[in-house]
Amino acid sequence: MAPDAAHRLAALAAQALGTPLPLRLRAWDGSETGPQDTPVLVVRSRRALRRLLWHPGELGLARAWVAGEIDVEGDLYDALDRLTAVVPDGGGRDLGRRMVRDGTALRIAAGLIRLAGPGVPPPPPAEESRRRGEAHTKRRDRAAISHHYDVGNEFYARVLGPSMVYSCAYWDRADGSLEDAQYAKLDLICRKLALRPGQHLLDIGCGWGSLVLHAAQHYGVRATGITISVEQADLARKRAAEAGLTDRVEIRVQDYRDVHDGPYDAISSVGMAEHVGQVRYREYAEILHRLVKPGGRLLNHQIARRPLADEAGYRVDEFIDRYVFPDGELSPVGSTVSSLEQAGFEVRDLEALREHYALTLRAWVRNLEEHFAEAERLTSRGRARVWRLYMAASALGFERNSIGVNQVLAVRTEGDGASSMPLVRGSWS
Structure with a gap:
């Protein structure tokens, strides 16, 4: 019998999607079908189908991708773009509900069973997070952060480049360099906070220390950075020592809920609030308000999702939750602003940087692809595959306006209403 697995799979996919793949x-049997001159979706093993049968939707696909049982040959962005165009906005969950309603789910499952053959799926790839206990406790947050960040500083160096900044850069032109754009972002934050010599900056979620080093070196402040990633803290301290800044830069392995000193002249939180969780966000905002001096500023840089008609229906993408940011949650920017104001801050400026993050992610994907074999060696093949898919898909998400990122500048206004803010935007001091 001639190989025909591809034709049978394509027919099942067309039933599920309501349109040809x-x-x-x-x-896996060498058969091919479908349009020419497009990326090729490669199903290397029947194991991928067994994963889908046991865990239909995003989780089964994620496990098959991480394990290398499915792959894409050709332009990954183009492949994701084409697939997104035929999958409902709600992703696998909406697709599954539709198939149940119109009666195709059982027929597709039966077809997959025949193709997959006997057997159960292998265990989940080792890169999948394992969590215990209540979400957003200090213990579980440490484990979640360690899963994402404690995977090797050398791996992140290959992806992020020399700046070691893991957040959206600030591009004055699309063809500029990643390093210049990250420098511009660090400097923009310092200018928005109106930092000046002698002040004390607290950077919550300081990563590998790039912002505190920039602030100390170029603005003359004392800077304290906190992270709950041990590997990040080790490298941040080493970088401070190499820059001769140990007298002005302190790096702590510390949860934001355990900071009881201060008050600080200014606080930055860049790419950290996504880890806080809705249940803790008001507490997070109140802690920041307590830690900054009256008249002091907060710069909160945070990825945002679009608001839903029914916010109770918000669910985190299973691939992101299991393999990238365990327990991470995104909020609409309006919710972030409301929480900061409820905690006592006066929000004075909001700058949307959505297109900037798309450019940043594409630069990181290029870095990863150029060093892919080395990235596999430094971590694992599965983790390198996770990061490539997650960053490419996220770049498209920012480009399509399904997610955004915003810098919110807020002030702990003085009792008499004085804010220390300039009358006109553009000059931050």
């Missing part, structure tokens, strides 16, 4: 498909 927009990619060429190659199966």
Whole structure:
């Protein structure tokens, strides 16, 4: 019998999607079908189908991708773009509900069973997070942060480049360098906070120390950075020592809920609030308000999702939750602003940087792809695959306006209403 797995899979996919698969498909038996001149979706093993049968939707696909049982040959962005165009906005969950309603789910499952053959799926890839206990406790947050960040500083150096900044850069032109754009972002934050010599900055979620080093070196402040990633803290301290800044830069392995000194002249929180969780966000905002001096400023840089008609229906993407940011949650920017104001801050400026993050992610994907074999060696093949898919898909998300990122500048206004803010925007001091 001639190989026909690809044709049978393509027919099942067309039933599920309600339209032909927009990619060429190659199966484990060597068969191919579908349009020419498109990226090729490669199903390397029947194990991928077994994963889908046991965990339909995003989780089964994620496990198959991480394990290398499915892959894409050709332009990954183009492949994701084509697939997104035919999958409902709600992703796998909405697709699954539709198939149940119209009666195709059982027929597709039966077809997959015949193709997959006997057997159960292998265990989940080792890169999948394992969590215990209540979400957003200090213990579980430490484990979640360690899963994402404690995977090797050398791996992150290959992806992020020399700046070691893991957040959206600030591009004055699209063809500029990543390093210049990250320098511009660090400097923009310092200017928005109106930092000046002698002040004390607290950077919550300081990563590998790039912002505190920039602030100390170029603005003459004392800077304290906190992180709950041991590997990040080790490298941040080493970088401070190499820069001769140990007298002005302190790096602590510390949860934001355990900071009881201060008050600080200014606080930055860049790419950290996404880890806080809705249940803790008001507490987070109140802690920041307590830690900054009256008249002091907060710069909160945070990824945002679009608001839903029914916010109770918000669910984190399973691939992101299991393999990238365990327990991470995104909020609409309006919710972030409201929480900061409820905690006592006066919000004075909001700058949307959505397009900047798309450019940043594409630069990181280029870095990863250029060093992919080395990235596999430094971590694991599965983790390198996780990061490539997550960053490419996120770049498209920012480009399509399904997610955004914003810098919110807020002030702990004085009792008499004085804010220390300039009358006109553009000059931050």
